[in-house]
Amino acid sequence: MTASVPAIPVVSSESSLSRYLQEIRKFPMLEPGEEYMLAKSWREHEDTKAAHRLVTSHLRLVAKIAMGYRGYGLPVSELISEGNVGMMQAVKRFEPDRGFRLATYAMWWIRAAIQEYILHSWSLVKMGTTAAQKKLFFNLRKLKGQMQAIDDGDLPADVVTKIATTLDVPEADVVSMNQRLAAGDHSLNAPLRVDGEGEWQDWLVDESESQEIRLGDQQELGKRKALLAGAMKGLNERERHILIERRLREEPTTLEDLSQHYGISRERVRQIEVRAFEKLQKAIKTAAIQQQLA
Numbered sequence: 184m185t186a187s188v189p190a191i192p193v194v195s196s197e198s199s200l201s202r203y204l205q206e207i208r209k210f211p212m213l214e215p216g217e218e219y220m221l222a223k224s225w226r227e228h229e230d231t232k233a234a235h236r237l238v239t240s241h242l243r244l245v246a247k248i249a250m251g252y253r254g255y256g257l258p259v260s261e262l263i264s265e266g267n268v269g270m271m272q273a274v275k276r277f278e279p280d281r282g283f284r285l286a287t288y289a290m291w292w293i294r295a296a297i298q299e300y301i302l303h304s305w306s307l308v309k310m311g312t313t314a315a316q317k318k319l320f321f322n323l324r325k326l327k328g329q330m331q332a333i334d335d336g337d338l339p340a341d342v343v344t345k346i347a348t349t350l351d352v353p354e355a356d357v358v359s360m361n362q363r364l365a366a367g368d369h370s371l372n373a374p375l376r377v378d379g380e381g382e383w384q385d386w387l388v389d390e391s392e393s394q395e396i397r398l399g400d401q402q403e404l405g406k407r408k409a410l411l412a413g414a415m416k417g418l419n420e421r422e423r424h425i426l427i428e429r430r431l432r433e434e435p436t437t438l439e440d441l442s443q444h445y446g447i448s449r450e451r452v453r454q455i456e457v458r459a460f461e462k463l464q465k466a467i468k469t470a471a472i473q474q475q476l477a
Contacts, residue, residue: 222279269296414466420458
């Protein structure tokens with residue numbers, strides 16, 4: 184914005200929150216017609232003074248929405264600041280000719296900005312990463328408050344069932360998320376004992392396969408593929424094609440399709456498939472024994 188446009192009030196800390204809330208009450212609410220003309224002026228002429236009035240007239244809305252997210256343990260001043268960013272984005276994209284008020288449109292942008300800030304501030308371990316987990320993360324505390332189940336302990340079974348039904352999520356997810364929100368984050372480098380010897384990470388078990396096991400599996404798989412490829416060379420073209428189509432595809436080709444392809448009966452195709460598979464097994468077994476004797 185240009186220098187002639189007043190700066191938007193900023194809440195710099197929790198101590199200045201009361202003063203900020205008093206300050207934003209000085210900005211008057213806009214009548215529908217006035218809001219429409221300001222929005223048109225900004226959209227068509229990039230009138231920064233009009234945009235400033237649109238933003239400042241909705242700062243109370245931002246503060247109200249931000250207050251609803253106080254339960255996540257983050258400074259309200261920061262929640263408001265993020266919400267104000269969302270408000271500016273809403274003004275930037277608002278289309279007054281669509282017929283609805285700016286507040287209706289802006290609420291989505293304000294909540295999105297605040298929630299995005301919360302997601303980046305909270306541990307991914309606590310909130311989860313799927314859409315359902317994020318939905319549960321942002322609604323669990325509110326529903327617990329409505330049901331007067333605000334203790335940090337385990338939720339009663341009936342409350343778990345009601346929350347799971349309301350949010351359409353498994354009951355196990357409700358229990359898990361409640362436990363995550365109640366637990367604090369711990370550093371993997373935190374000492375196990377008072378003397379400072381040993382860290383939590385020293386006791387973490389790596390459940391993944393070791394490099395030796397993984398390399399061994401890869402070598403074994405390579406040997407099996409080589410045995411299969413060698414055995415396949417012992418089949419004639421028709422046997423090889425039928426066996427691949429019937430045994431080595433995720434969706435096997437039907438006997439009917441193969442019988443039409445070769446102009447033979449379905450029973451004949453089945454016989455060729457069985458014979459080819461027996462020949463393949465015998466060839467692989469023989470080659471494996473030869474490898475062991477080599």
